[in-house]
Amino acid sequence: xxxxxxxxxxxxxxxxxxxxxxxxxxxxxxxxxxxxxxxxxxxxxxxxxxxxxxxxxxxxxxxxxxxxxxxxxxxxxxxxxxxxxxxxxxxxxxx
Ligand SMILES: [Zn+2]
Numbered sequence: 001x002x003x004x005x006x007x008x009x010x011x012x013x014x015x016x017x018x019x020x021x022x023x024x025x026x027x028x029x030x031x032x033x034x035x036x037x038x039x040x041x042x043x044x045x046x047x048x049x050x051x052x053x054x055x056x057x058x059x060x061x062x063x064x065x066x067x068x069x070x071x072x073x074x075x076x077x078x079x080x081x082x083x084x085x086x087x088x089x090x091x092x093x094x095x
Contacts, residue, residue: 008063012051016070025052025075036073046074056080 013036023030034048052071055061056079071079 009051012063012065012068013049015065016049016051016068019070021070023049023072023075024069025071025079028072030070030072044073046072046077048073050076052076052079 017032020032021030022028030049031047032049034045036044036048036050038045049070050073051068052075053061053063054067054069057063061067
């Protein structure tokens with residue numbers, strides 16, 4: 001399960017690397033040569049590129065290459081926080 005998920009993640013990253021171009025979330029250039037992890041750590045580099053889900057998974061988007069676009073890690077993590085926020089609000093965690 002985890003292994004299959006990782007393979008799909010790799011395929012999606014290869015896919016968005018082939019698409020190339022600027023970050024679709026902030027419009028700034030992406031450096032496709034920055035390694036995902038900060039060297040010597042298991043911490044993602046905020047400037048690294050990731051496969052962003054065009055339609056978020058929790059909004060019914062597919063976890064495959066047809067739903068992937070290039071984005072910075074930092075932009076993707078901000079977007080995720082925004083998508084999750086209304087759910088947290090509905091659950092009452094913010095009240
Ligand atoms: Zn960006």
